[in-house]
Amino acid sequence: MTGVVESVGAEISAPTGGLAARTTGLRKVYGSTVAVAGVDLEVPRGAVVGVLGPNGSGKTTTIRMLLGLTQPTAGSVEVLGHEMPTHGDRVLPRVGALVEGPGFHPFLSGRENLLRCAAMEPALDSGEIRSAVGDALERVGLAGAAHRRYRGYSLGMKQRLGLAAALLVARDLVVLDEPTNGLDPAGTREIRRIIADLHKVGTTVLVSSHLLSEVEATCTHVAVMHQGSLVAQGDLATLLESGGPHLLVSTADVEGGLHALRDNGIPAREEDGVLRVELTEVDPPEVIATLVHAGVGVHEARRGRAGLEDLFARLTEEP
Numbered sequence: 653m654t655g656v657v658e659s660v661g662a663e664i665s666a667p668t669g670g671l672a673a674r675t676t677g678l679r680k681v682y683g684s685t686v687a688v689a690g691v692d693l694e695v696p697r698g699a700v701v702g703v704l705g706p707n708g709s710g711k712t713t714t715i716r717m718l719l720g721l722t723q724p725t726a727g728s729v730e731v732l733g734h735e736m737p738t739h740g741d742r743v744l745p746r747v748g749a750l751v752e753g754p755g756f757h758p759f760l761s762g763r764e765n766l767l768r769c770a771a772m773e774p775a776l777d778s779g780e781i782r783s784a785v786g787d788a789l790e791r792v793g794l795a796g797a798a799h800r801r802y803r804g805y806s807l808g809m810k811q812r813l814g815l816a817a818a819l820l821v822a823r824d825l826v827v828l829d830e831p832t833n834g835l836d837p838a839g840t841r842e843i844r845r846i847i848a849d850l851h852k853v854g855t856t857v858l859v860s861s862h863l864l865s866e867v868e869a870t871c872t873h874v875a876v877m878h879q880g881s882l883v884a885q886g887d888l889a890t891l892l893e894s895g896g897p898h899l900l901v902s903t904a905d906v907e908g909g910l911h912a913l914r915d916n917g918i919p920a921r922e923e924d925g926v927l928r929v930e931l932t933e934v935d936p937p938e939v940i941a942t943l944v945h946a947g948v949g950v951h952e953a954r955r956g957r958a959g960l961e962d963l964f965a966r967l968t969e970e971p
């Protein structure tokens with residue numbers, strides 16, 4: 653995966669309805685394959701939205717259509733208040749993107765490639781190009797390897813260069829397709845930090861991932877894709893709780909715990925060797941007090957977050 657940045661002409665206009673991007677009935681069909689099956693995606697302004705889904709669920713195709721890189725079979729796309737791809741020339745300079753596809757010259761160095769990208773950024777004067785490139789290389793941790801040919805870069809270094817290109821100038825929206833692909837744990841942490849920094853300054857970020865843990869660590873909102881469809885979207889906290897808040901209690905005496913809770917009118921069941929207590933009518937202190945009072949030792953009690961985890965497990969378990 654290599655990076656490519658979209659550019660040209662900077663201008664600010666407020667997107668409608670507090671959304672930085674929106675798709676309506678977005679669909680893409682390749683022959684007999686329905687890659688994207690009518691997606692209504694909403695990307696709130698200022699949010700970090702994680703597009704989550706197993707391989708082949710349509711994340712990249714959706715992102716490519718959002719950026720005007722792939723023509724939809726049906727449906728519409730609005731980015732920063734403008735129809736895409738019709739108004740791509742107005743919108744794309746304000747959008748930094750790291751997406752799959754060829755973008756860099758194999759025989760040029762990382763720095764030379766980035767200088768070429770920077771020369772196409774309308775927001776950069778020629779006098780600002782060198783320092784913008786230097787800053788971007790520093791920011792993604794590639795300054796030390798900037799003189800080396802792109803051809804010899806590892807996947808992780810290619811990812812970093814793509815990200816550097818996306819961050820050459822301040823953007824209103826940054827779109828990252830699987831940005832941690834090929835990165836080691838330290839590189840993954842750096843990407844998280846960069847996303848957090850973008851969020852702090854109010855940049856909207858749309859980032860795809862097939863890892864729930866990745867999305868949980870970085871995103872304020874999530875959109876879950878499965879077989880081309882959007883099966884859930886919303887703010888992360890709400891989705892995580894959507895299966896109903898519950899408490900998972902580890903104890904050596906599960907049977908005793910079940911009796912103690914049920915005797916006190918607290919519905920509970922065993923789940924994978926621990927007690928699961930729905931928190932609709934009781935709160936965690938009451939559950940723990942009931943168990944302790946009955947002489948059932950509590951090793952650990954934690955809030956379960958069934959909604960998104962269950963949903964995502966169901967998606968990823970399918971062949």
Ligand SMILES: Nc1ncnc2c1ncn2[C@@H]1O[C@H](COP(=O)(O)OP(=O)(O)OP(=O)(O)O)[C@@H](O)[C@H]1O
Binds near residue numbers: 682685706714862
């Ligand atoms: N250019 C293409 N031609 C034919 N089929 C395609 C093309 N691009 C994507 N597809 C198919 O569309 C479906 C969705 O692919 P897409 O790359 O959007 O999924 P994804 O969720 O991004 O997967 P991954 O996590 O593996 O990148 C897949 O079945 C894929 O094989």
